[in-house]
Amino acid sequence: MAVFDVPLFAEATITLVVIMDPPGTVPVFLSLVGRKTRSTRLAAARQAVLVSLGVITLFAVGGEAILSYLGIGIPALQGAGGLLLLLIALDLLTGRGDAQPEAVEDVNVALVPLGTPLLAGPGAIAATIVFVRQADGHWPSYLALAAAILMVHLVLWACLRFSGLVIKVIKESGIVLLAKIAGLLLAAIAVQLVADAVRGFVSGAS
Template identity: 70%
Template sequence: MSFDTTLYMTAVITLFVIMDPPGAIPVFLSLVGRKSKEARNRAAWQAPLVSLAVITVFAIGGQAILNYLHIGIPALQGAGGLLLLLIALELLTGRDANQPKGTEDVNVALVPLGTPLMAGPGAIAAVIVFVNQAEGHSGAPLAVGLAILTIHLILFVVLRFSTVLIRLLGVSGISLLARIAGLLLAAIAVQLIADSVRGFIAGG
């Protein structure tokens, strides 16, 4: 069984751009910045773990779930594109991602960090597409699985050492990363919506 290196790299790059580990830093720090070091470290591994669980579920049975609910990939792409566009606008306009009052006891590693920030519609749709592409190709499913593990390992490392990155980059550097991430997310959102429209036209 040969390992599909091209599919692996394509999946890693795509998921990296969609899930945007550097762009998660400002949100992560705004939610856990005032918590203890132990709480920050715990959230740093809990959030990627939650995301990994959600992504894995959809990688294994996502198509079956969509079929049961009578939802097609174009619909998921359209919904994902619209939601990503909203997130992109928040990043581009620099809206405050502070935790709402009254939610101090909520485990932010589950919501919103694990999902929908990381395991959002865009990432779910991308994984389902990659799994469909991997069907019937020897070594391709392994490539997709390793790509999912790789991106979540990157997410953990980025969040775990985000305090160091803040000190190195400063507030201005993180703000710049957020703007760049917003621009990339906006482009991805438009592409998802365009793919959704093409899918509806082709299937209609």
């Protein structure tokens, strides 16, 4: 009997990388913490990835039980994530987020929206639950899924960790422009999540 499910590892890794989009998180990350010190950026990157890892692991271990107990379906999760991202996007587009106290902003950035729902969003959570179902009680499959989750988060951390190199190129004015672009992209992602949630409710998905 195989001790490691290589096909599941490859499928889960590719799927989660596509959904969580490590390079795509860099503009949002820089728009939120690009003006901070290097140590603050590194701490935010580390905390965001750890939060994402914790959320994904939590739903991998007991996701179906949690959602079932609370009576929450995937469409509701998508809708909540979409509305939360929309609020962050509006702050980026209007510049209101710059008025927040620095300490509070630093904490919020690492936890929300970076850790969740941007990294550990509804799509990644749903995909993880599906892969757990595929594992179907086989330990080699569970081991492969755990390795895939760790691999994806290492890639995420590397992208955020070295995002400071981009700051040296774009400077302060580039960060301002990046914030507006990131806000627009986040708004589009938010609208798509809400649309998916509505579609799920209409079709009766759960």
